[in-house]
Amino acid sequence: MSNAAGFSNNQLAVEQITPLQALQSEALSSRYRLLRQGVNAGFFAGLMLLIMLLWWQPWWPVPADLMQVITHALWLVPLFGVLRAFYCWQADKNKHFALREHDISYSSGIFFRKMITQPVVRIQHIELKQGPLERKASLARLQLFSAGGALHTFEIPGLSLTQAQQIRQFVLQHKDALQDEQQQ
Structure with a gap:
């Protein structure tokens, strides 16, 4: 059921939802x-x-x-x-990330698996960081900060510098576009 503003909140069957583990995730840089x-x-x-x-x-x-x-x-x-x-x-080998249209996910862990998914619209800001060794290897890490948290929500280490810059740019552009879309 939806109203004039286009909002809907239909009930979903759990079997219809694609599990996060089925994401086509990418490994970190070798x-x-x-x-x-x-x-x-x-x-x-x-x-x-x-x-x-x-x-x-x-x-x-x-x-x-x-x-x-x-x-x-x-x-x-x-x-x-x-x-x-x-x-x-x-x-x-067990660290992966996935970027989708509305969210970004990061999974890690050998014995205790952890997967964090952050909606793009909830990201307050995103930082691209490099230490001296990472700069030498052309690597970077992205820290994503969500609303309501003083510390970063999660960090994706081991990205190539180009890939990290592209993801950062995508999140910043998409975040603004999604917020504009929701306000209309």
């Missing part, structure tokens, strides 16, 4: 996965170098208790590094 692996490797390599310097340093005597901790760290740190690299690789 450069994002490689960048995260590089940062992970650099961090753990630096940590191993620091531990090895403590192990081999000739400047002061190392207490026996600390030497035992260093000995354990020499095999625990690489183990945690490999586990973190594997986890990040798998987690990044």
Whole structure:
């Protein structure tokens, strides 16, 4: 049933609704996965170098208790590094986004899956962010802020810079067009 302004609120059967999981979502840039692996490797390599310097340093005597901790760290740190690299690789494979006419969705998670969908008209503003490593790799992340929230609603990391700029422009143009359409 609709009124003169064109508003309708018809009841829908749940079976007729397309589930969000059926969206044709896009994976993040493969450069994002490689960048995260590089940062992970650099961090753990630096940590191993620091531990090895403590192990081999000739400047002061190392207490026996600390030497035992260093000995354990020499095999625990690489183990945690490999586990973190594997986890990040798998987690990044499960990060996807989808852009539709009226909303944008982002899904992530290995064990606990999460999908966030934000209507375009509810987006207050959208920020395109790049750190120094992301700039070097031509990557960006989009932060979407919705009405009523001080923090961003969600962030889509690992987009190519061109793709992030196109999505940002689409959301800004579409948001204005949809608001104008609703006011008429």
